[in-house]
Amino acid sequence: MERTLNDPKVTKAWTMYDWANSVFSLTIATAIFPPYFETVSKAASIAQGNFIDGNYYLNIGPLKIVNSALYTYALSIGFLIITVLSPILSGIADAKQNKLSFMKFFCYLGSLSCLLMYFFTPDHFYLGLVLFIVSLVGFGGSIVFYNAFLPEIASEDQFDQLSARGFSMGYIGSVLLLILNLVLIMNPGWVFPLASKAEALMNAGFSAEEAYQKAKDEYALLAIKLSFVSVGIWWAGFAQITFKNLKEYPKKDNSNRQNNLNKGFHELKKVFKEIKLSKSGRIGYFLIGYFFASMGIQTVMYVASLFGSLELKMGTSELILTILIIQLIAIVGAKAFALLSAKIGNIYSLMTMLFIWVGITIGAYCVQTSIQFYALAGVVGIVMGGIQSMFRSTFAKIIPEHTTEHASYFSFYDVCEKLATVLGTFVFAFINNLTGNMRSSVLVLMVFFIVGLFFVSRIRNFIGKTA
DSSP, rough: OOOOTTTHHHHHHHHHHHHHHIIIIIIIISSSHHHHHHHHHHOOOOOOOTTTEEEEEEEEETTTEEEHHHHHHHHHHHHHHHHHHHHHHHHHHHHOOHHHHHHHHHHHHHHHHHHHHGGGGGGHHHHHHHHHHHHHHHHHHHHHHHTHHHHHHHHHGGHHHHHHHHHHHHHHHHHHHHHHHHHHHHHGTTOOOOOHHHHHHHTTTOOOHHHHHHHHHHHHHHHHHHHHHHHHHHHHHHHHHHHHHOOOOOSSSOOOOOOHHHHHHHHHHHHHHHTOSSSSOOOHHHHHHHHHHHHHHHHHHHHHHHHHHHHHHOHHHHHHHHHHHHHHHHHHHHHHHHHHHHOOOOHHHHHHHHHHHHHHHHHHOOOOSSSHHHHHHHHHHHHHHHHHHHHHHHHHHHHHHTTOHHHOOOOOOOOHHHHHHHHHHHHHHHHHHHHHSHHHHHHHHHHHHHHHHHHHHHHHTTSSSOO
């Protein structure tokens, strides 16, 4: 099949996967699941007799781990698994030219896990914990191969705009589903027989007010579990548009495809050697800077709602509103920084955003009220979409033009992000478990952003205005 760059049908199909899978990162990993996890884990902790000195502990083998730290550790484990798997699988995918097959597998693995999260209750706490970890593997694994298609479907001058369009599609789709789920959670009587349930409870001896509230809480809980199901259906369903129109582009040399596992390792070794021997060192500096920046960015994304819940005592609806603020502003932010990069270049745009991230961490440490948290969320939204999009498109620009091992190169890129997520969330959880509060952990994130800024700033000496 002859490769045609910038085909509108193909590029639109590619961005649709952002629309499809971003509902996971928003609903499951960021907005609804974390406070639900907190509620379920507290009930499980009490059932285990592990409510000690105001903290909710859970048994993990011989260890007792506080519930908020356990959630963050689960993030670390999920991303650690995909960090180990993705380099091997990406090398094989480049050797066999079957990135799309791997992308489908991880997509369906993640979406199925979301469907099964319906059964996540205090009585099945550890099942839910495992499903959450597996869903992270599905999400992270599919992204590796999704990103690898970018340099195969677009010309370099379109990388920034297409990458930003993908993130924007993801933000719009995920916000749309989150709003639908939020409406159902806050107004379960619109769908469920709230009145008849309340009447049955009144007949059982509850007062009218108690019966109505109990019925509403029960159906709101059901709505939350159904939101997990909606994520699985949305993710796998809209991904079909991508899978139908995104095609593999085989190498001209299709020889020597035997022993694909060894071939995969060979491809990875070759990519690592190319990065190591790069004369300018720009790819190495980029990946190190991206690694430290991602330690901060990914941790903020996954623990923000828990921070608001535990440190500021914000309710679920307030937390979801905060996430919506971030997502909606991020749509504008991603496009704004894509335009800015056209004027000052990718590297200076990245440096600007990292500097803002340093300020965000200082603000997070000092925030005391919900209003302040909303304002901080607005600033996060400005740089959240922009920095993720800009990092992805910049990497697509600086990988060697002659290479055909795009999955292997993007595997290194993804490994940096996933390993950064593992270490960032682990350090955050460790300090949280050690100190009993999350503010101390926030200061560590500031250090990550400063180190990332240092390495990214060194790249500007090697590349021109475009990148």
